[in-house]
Amino acid sequence: MDFKQIGEVASALLTQFGLKLIGAILLWIVGQKLIELGVKLLKRAFKRQNVEPTLINYLLNITGVTLRIVLIVAILGFFGIETTSFAALLAAAGVAIGAAWGGLLANFAAGxxxxxxxxxxxxxxxxxxxxxxxxxxxxxxxxxxxxxxxxxxxxxxxxxxxxxxxxFSFNPYRRVDLLAQLSHDVDHNQAITLLKARISQIANVLNNPAPDVEIFTFNLAGPVLAVRPYCSNDHYWQVYFDTNKAIRETFGEAGYPVPEQRYTVNGSSGDSAQPIIPTSSEIG
Incomplete structure (x- = not known):
């Protein structure tokens, strides 16, 4: 057995494999850089054409994944592996992965x-x-x-x-829904007029459509007003909080009494019913 000859053959094979491995690594690095450059150029082209940002991200993701698969196939071909067999193997693996990861593919289809x-x-x-x-x-x-x-x-x-x-962003404006409790003794028409005037002065509240203030329902404390200004989605929470402040300040400046629940108790010994306002201790 000629060990010298075997060593020379092994050295030649290792050298050839090492050179191919280095070439494959360089090919991967260069390919990755080219893919990144291509994706960036494609992104700029899409932006110049005013393509939707949603569609841009989706197309760039698909393009990046596809190009990387092509790069892997090219590297395998560089090593002398039959790429047609690899393509068949990849398709078979895709079927197996699809069966195992049905939920993942469902997410892809939904996207x-x-x-x-x-x-x-x-x-x-x-x-x-x-x-x-x-x-x-x-x-x-x-x-x-x-x-x-x-x-x-x-x-x-x-x-x-x-x-x-x-x-919430599809339509040009949306409605803010709030409630305002009135006492039985308050003139609801006056309260509605005051609130409409005050809410119309809030920043970013739309005049068209105008704010809605109407009686929504009744309870033991009195009528309940539905307070509904309109604004763009960007100003929703600002209008929401400012409208709450406007309700509080408007009723306070008008001197409206604090709403209290009232009900009537009919006694067996009395000839008439008397309105009763329960105290906090009685309610608890």
Whole structure:
């Protein structure tokens, strides 16, 4: 046995394999840089064409994944592996993965439908799958929603697509719903007039449609007013809190009494019923 000859052959094979390995690593690094450059150029082109940000992110994700798969196949071909066999193997693996990860593919399909039907876009304020907040990204499998308390929530696309979706940003304005309790002794027409005038002066409250102030219901304390100003979605909470302040300040300046629950007790020994106002200790 000629160990010298074996050593020379082994050295040649290792050298050849090492060179191929180094070439494959260089090919991967260069390919990754080219893919990143291509994705950036594609993103700029989409932005110049004023394509929706939602659609841009989705297309860039698909393009990046596809190009990386092509790069892996090219590297395997560089090593001399038959790529047609690899393609068949990849397809078979895809079927197996699809059977095992049906939920993941369902999220992918739902993401495609979200892009096609566009129930919402990036930047919209929505409620979907029980989560309320601003959409920051629609990905291949998940959608990122930033809630009002600044918590990033990742939701599966299939869960969103299968549930009801409320898009608060779709319409140019929305309604703020509040209630104002009046005492029995207060003239409700005067209260309605005062509130309408005060609410119309709140910043960012729309004049068209004008704020609605009407009797909503009645309870033991008196009539309850429905107070409904309109504003854009961006100013919702500012109008909400300012309207609450306006109700408090308007009723206080008008000198309205504090609403108290009243009911009548009929006694067996008395000839007439007397109105009773319960004390806090009696209520408790």
């Amino acid at each position: 495609a439908f979200l892009i096609i039907f566009r129930p919402f876009n990036v930047g919209d304020f929505i409620t979907a799958a029980g989560v309320t907040g601003t959409v920051t990204e629609i990905g291949l499998f998940t959608t990122s929603i930033n809630t009002p308390d600044n918590v990033l929530t990742i939701v599966g696309n299939n869960k969103i697509f299968a549930d009801n979706i409320q898009n």
